[in-house]
Amino acid sequence: MEKIDKKTTEAKAKGRIExxxxxxxxxxxxxxxxxxxxxxxxxxxxxxxxxxxxxADYPHLVTTDSPT
Structure with missing residues (x-):
C-alpha cells in the first residue's frame, strides 16, 4: 500500500488553487x-x-485576493 504524503498533496492543492x-x-x-x-x-x-x-479542504491556503 502506497503511503500518501500529506505535504505533497497539500503542495498540489496549493498549486491548483493558485x-x-x-x-x-x-x-x-x-x-x-x-x-x-x-x-x-x-x-x-x-x-x-x-x-x-x-x-474548504485547505482553509489555511485561502488568500485575501481569492476570487471566491
Whole structure:
C-alpha cells in the first residue's frame, strides 16, 4: 500500500488553487471588462466550484485576493 504524503498533496492543492485563482481572474476580466468571454458560464462555474472545494479542504491556503 502506497503511503500518501500529506505535504505533497497539500503542495498540489496549493498549486491548483493558485492556477484556478489566476484563471478565474483572467476570465472575469475577459467577461466583465472586455465583453469577450472565452468559456461558457457553466465552465466558469465548474472552475469556481473546484476552487471553493479546495479552499474548504485547505482553509489555511485561502488568500485575501481569492476570487471566491
Amino acid at each position: 492556477e484556478l485563482s489566476l484563471e478565474l481572474e483572467r476570465h472575469n476580466k475577459l467577461y466583465y471588462l472586455q465583453d469577450s468571454p472565452e468559456i461558457t458560464d457553466a465552465d466558469f462555474d465548474r472552475l469556481f466550484r473546484e476552487l471553493e472545494e479546495l479552499e
